[in-house]
Amino acid sequence: MQSYKMWIGGKWVDASSGKTFGAFNPATGEEIGRVPLADKTDIDKAVEAARSASAIWSQKTPAERSDILYKIADAIAAGSNELAELDLISHGAPIKMAKGGLMGLPGMFKYAAQASRSFMGQVIPARPDKFFYLQHEPRGVCALIVAWNAPLVSTSKKLSACLATGNTCIIKPPSVCSLTVLKLGEILEKVGLPPGTINIVTGPGGSVGEVLAAHSGINMVSFTGSAETGKRILAVASSSVKKVALELGGKNPWIVMEDADIDAAVANSMFQCFANTGMTCASTGRYYLHENIHEQFIEKFLVMAKKLVVGDPNDENTFMGPLVSAEHRDKVEGLIKSGVEDGAKLILGGKRPINPLLEKGYYVSPTIFTGVTQNMRIAREEIFGPVAVFIKVTSQDNVVAMANDTNYGLAASIWTKDIPKALRMANELQTGTVWINGDVIGPPEYPWGGYKESGFGKELSILGLEEYIQTKAICFDITGSK
Ligand code: NAD
DSSP states (O other): OEEOOEEETTEEEOOTTOOEEEEEOTTTOOEEEEEEOOOHHHHHHHHHHHHHHHHHHTTSOHHHHHHHHHHHHHHHHHTHHHHHHHHHHHHOOOHHHHHHHHTTHHHHHHHHHHHHHTOOOEEEOOOTTEEEEEEEEEOSEEEEEOOSSSHHHHHHHHHHHHHHTTOEEEEEOOGGGOHHHHHHHHHHTTSOOOTTSEEEOOSOIIIIIHHHHHOTTOOEEEEESOHHHHHHHHHHHGGGTOEEEEEOOOOEEEEEOTTSOHHHHHHHHHHHHHGGGGOOTTSEEEEEEETTTHHHHHHHHHHHHHTOOBOOTTSTTOOBOOOSOHHHHHHHHHHHHHHHHTTOEEEEOOSOOOOGGGTTSOOOOOEEEESOOTTSHHHHSOOOSSEEEEEEEOTTSOHHHHHHOSSOOSEEEEEOSOHHHHHHHHHHOOSSEEEESSOOOOOTTSOBOOSGGGEESOBSHHHHHHTTEEEEEEEEEOSSOO
């Protein structure tokens, strides 16, 4: 079994306490590595290293930083097979999905490399006697705290913007999935970053994550995870009034109108619902199906869902692997049980697959509920598992009001051929993203981020870069009289 180390100040180190914790393969339950269990001493060292590196990295020209970001993009592309294989054993991602999921990462760094070079300040010619200008400056040291459902994607979104704008960072991977982020550190070792520009510390959120969020040497926390943890981070970060950006959970409405292209809507939302075993913030939280297409949609959805291959992540034909941990499977199974108890009709799954080869992994079969009503837990809480929840709506229902009736506001999808109507609905939906006849998470030029309890702040695009800068307003007298 491999022992991993943390990356602090350009060196690979054990925890100062010497303590470690286990990394497990969710497809087999087997322990596959030991990871350092950081504490406050290690975090202080990482903060110090990042502060020292900040004095160098922040003084590089945008062109110099950009060159290194291009090297990062190339290094990730070259290391993508290694990353995918580790993603498979540490996260349970089926090999095809693991490889596919990594394809977008180099583009995030290339976009940030390019965009940051034209991301300049501004002159404000508001008065003839004064010269006003705005200057972008890095925030300093950023804590990048990442969720387990897509650790490399989440890390890359944050890291690309953070580095491009001249910040240094400490990455805290999720404790159930630290290995791929540590491997990313190894891959980036030779790109020419000053030591300490990127540090990686490992351990549980409640200790390591919280110490980072509260630390007075950290200037910004960029967090991806649950709404519950996001609220806690806001509270502890407030002690030093640091900048916080939050990418939180969702319960995304998928609205299918009576004039929708049903085949396209089914095929698209099938992927969105079950890919990554439903552990996607953008997944379909609840389907609102117009009564005139309700039966037809469900019939087609059921046919496709029955064909999904659940199994060994090593198999190229596997579409759905295990859930990430036994603990998370308990949570998903608890919500499935609540759906049955609340009176929803279970028409597929709801159980673990009957296959002796999968018995030790944390599997749950694709699950479908019909007859769901708005107030059931399965219609209100983020399940983060392979569960489709169908709600029938009539012509009298105000579907937008139903979709907005949630604390979340991450994304929504509308399926219809009536585009003016879809655009009116898009205006009224209280979500950070609306997809009409499709779900495009998007290229790096396109921002991502939620409303309401799905968080605030954007990732990707110019808006994502802006999160990592502070703007100084400078004014001087040009009359020559003073
Ligand atoms: P989580 O909140 O349990 O953990 C996220 C990260 O925060 C982990 O690294 C964890 O160790 C750390 N953490 C936990 N408690 C902490 C604390 N008190 N202080 C500081 N850090 C702490 O979330 P999760 O279960 O890993 O991820 C699933 C959630 O993430 C879902 O709600 C999902 O929707 C959300 N998510 C959102 C997006 C998005 O872009 N909006 C993307 C991916 C995942």
